Amino acid sequence: SVLSCVGNSADLRLVRTYIELGLPGGRKDFLMSERNQNDTFADFDSMTDRLLDEIIQYIQIYSLAISRISKLHTFLSLSGPHLGTLYNSSALVNTGLWFMQKWKKSGSLLQLTCRDHSDPRQTFLYKLSKKPGLEHFRNVVLVSSLQDRYVPYHSARIEMCKTALKDKQSGPVYAEMIQNILLPVLQNNDCNLVRYDVIHALPNTANSLIGRAAHIAVLDSEVFLEKFFLVAGLRYFQ
Template sequence: MEFLMSEANEDKTSGDFREMGLRLAQEVISFLKKKMDRVSRSGFLRDIKLSFVGHSLGNIIIRTALAESIMEPYLRYLHTYVSISGPHLGYLYSSNSLFNSGMWLLKKFKGTRCIHQLMFTDDSNLQNTFMYKLCEQKTLENFRHIVLLSSPQDGYVPYHSARIELCHAASMDHSKKGRLFLQMLNNCLDQLRAPTSEHRLFMRCDVNFDTSAYGRNLNTVIGRAAHIEFLESDVFAKFIMWSFQELFC
């Protein structure tokens, strides 16, 4: 089993998700071709299992990469996908007002393209937005195992978006936005329910961090502390390794 820590989008995460997805797709294909060439020379090519672990916006980049046409020959190798706090449904119905204000400032003064895409402000017609169209792409149904990790303490990514599920605000919204959100949600869930030749494991897991040691500061107020703790906690890293290691083998 070999691991690739993606470097294709280092310091390039403020642009268009389409550009970031293409760079990741090219990086993954290059890695796979080198691996296939190496093992074919040895005369023994075992089954290839291609798995992904993404954190935060990395999950949108992964799904965008999988929608690229150059990835189509490799989709049959998809095995396990572990999503760590990924905004799969964007930031519609985000209840964190402080964070929403920060996102608004980023859009207005920095012009970050991916923020517009996550906030559905990249097109006046919601059905033409990047996130709506991404949910129409079959980016999830080829995985054999899918694990969605979320935390109710994470204020950076809407809880329902990380879990790909309905939220109360959306269920009470009978406007066009509410109907289109349900279409996005159902498009994703249909992929998870799609029949496969093998049994599919789908899990939603909540992670609760001990934030008592953080004190009262801006990071805890806006929910950034828990969002970053996914990456910085040794205990969580060990939990991932021991809980899901068999899904990667």
């Protein structure tokens, strides 16, 4: 298949492993979310509700006495589409996303392409960009790769791109989204924003050509994850 949009609770197993190996001792609880893995094509509001229910259930099952979260330490994003898939340079991936959205009637894919409302400022991602969140973390770590053709490089890094600058219609809205997300982060002196650009050593295959290999390498490449956490990543979880 051209696209694989289904995630599951095992996707971050290597991330968990290298954090545990790199930082032995102390108490670390990992919630490997399962609630949405059977329906990742639902809209993000529905998936958020299910995730929230899962977190509450986890707290209740393990009798965790939590009245509030005192601090949010590190937000690590591995090629996350923070600005959606707008301005993706891959025609093949864009076609695949369009086909999957029509076939699965996917609310999440519609929201990622910013086509869920005729007014771009009423789309899910735009409204989400105006909500507080990232500025409450001590570290915001964004990992991206130009070899990844599934998630646009600028979306993973939360920054402008040349195509958006030339787009007189949607470009200004795109710039507003970036400002909405980053301004609170940059204004908080206690919040550390870091971007990592990754170049993977990939075989010459069809998956590499369409950009899928680089997209999944941040999750399933032991070589990348071991080097990333040993050289840089672990410091943000200490």
